[in-house]
Amino acid sequence: MWRFLLVLVWAAVAAAEIDRELLKEELTEYRLKNQNLHIDELEREFHHLEKQYHRTHKRVSKHLVNHVKSRLAKAEGTFCPDKHDFQCGGEKPECINDLLVCDDHVDCRNGKDEHSSVCDTHIIQEGSAYYGIATWHSCVARGSHKAAFTIIHAERFPFFKSRVFIRAAVTNEIVEHSRLVGHTYMAKGYYNFGQYRLVLVPDKDDPEFSIGLVCDFHKFDHDSADCKVVEQASLKVCATIAVSRV
Ligand SMILES: [Ca+2]
Structure with a gap:
């Protein structure tokens, strides 16, 4: 009789353990599904933003880009010791007097002082x-x-x-x-x-x-x-x- 009761108790404990494991699996699966849904949503948002960026990017005019580049260049300064100097730029920055710019003689190592963009008369x-x-x-x-x-x-x-x-x-x-x-x-x-x-x-x-x-x-x-x-x-x-x- 006692042996039968012990078997019953053991069976009940084992069943409870199996239920707990099943519950954990279901919970994990539910969380995974949730995470996947969240990732899908983020992906949709990302594609939406990407489309918006491309639409905006097309509207940015070259004039505006050049204006911003000019402002940045002005803010950076020339790093030349004299305010009458011209910054040649390049990998090894070099300063020359602005009297030597567009005088038909190359004075900067990289030839910037005679470049068409600098000597433009527009x-x-x-x-x-x-x-x-x-x-x-x-x-x-x-x-x-x-x-x-x-x-x-x-x-x-x-x-x-x-x-x-x-x-x-x-x-x-x-x-x-x-x-x-x-x-x-x-x-x-x-x-x-x-x-x-x-x-x-x-x-x-x-x-x-x-x-x-x-x-x-x-x-x-x-x-x-x-x-x-x-x-x-x-x-x-x-x-x-x-x-x-x-
Ligand atoms: Ca020159």
């Missing part, structure tokens, strides 16, 4: 016009206004090829007595290839016109520039204008 082509909003910080009490300049004449002399001599018409639209009045003056100056810089001063000796315009074009975007209106004597910055080609 910026100062006759008829090129640029437009922006001038924001005044000092010198005179003046509100923000529209400003524009047009390249009238560009001349490059064989004995000084690193500069192009420029004549331009500069127009400021200023509100006077509640009326918008356009003030245009003729200016002369030069373009510096090594600095991508255009400098213009009014073409008359008048204390009222003792200001100059200094425009730094972007390295990879030759259609826009950061301009400053400066006092000629002190080079104090009076106003800033972000201009774009019209």
Whole structure:
């Protein structure tokens, strides 16, 4: 009798153990299914994001990319000791004076100073016009206004090829007595290839016109520039204008 009871107890314990193992297997299978579902969902989300990226990527214009590259290059700086230096770039960075840039003689080891992208005259082509909003910080009490300049004449002399001599018409639209009045003056100056810089001063000796315009074009975007209106004597910055080609 006792032996029979012991067999029964043993059988019950064994059955409980089998049930526990089955339950564990079912639980593991359930978790695996859940994980697979989660992975499938993540994969779907990933493909959705991938499609969105490709759609967005196509919309990014080359102009915008060049603008961002220019901003990055400006933020990085040239690492040249002199502000009049031109950075040749390459694996072994080299600095040369900007007077040696685009003078028809190779001075950088990698020839960058005579590269077509640096010596491009697109910026100062006759008829090129640029437009922006001038924001005044000092010198005179003046509100923000529209400003524009047009390249009238560009001349490059064989004995000084690193500069192009420029004549331009500069127009400021200023509100006077509640009326918008356009003030245009003729200016002369030069373009510096090594600095991508255009400098213009009014073409008359008048204390009222003792200001100059200094425009730094972007390295990879030759259609826009950061301009400053400066006092000629002190080079104090009076106003800033972000201009774009019209
Ligand atoms: Ca050169």
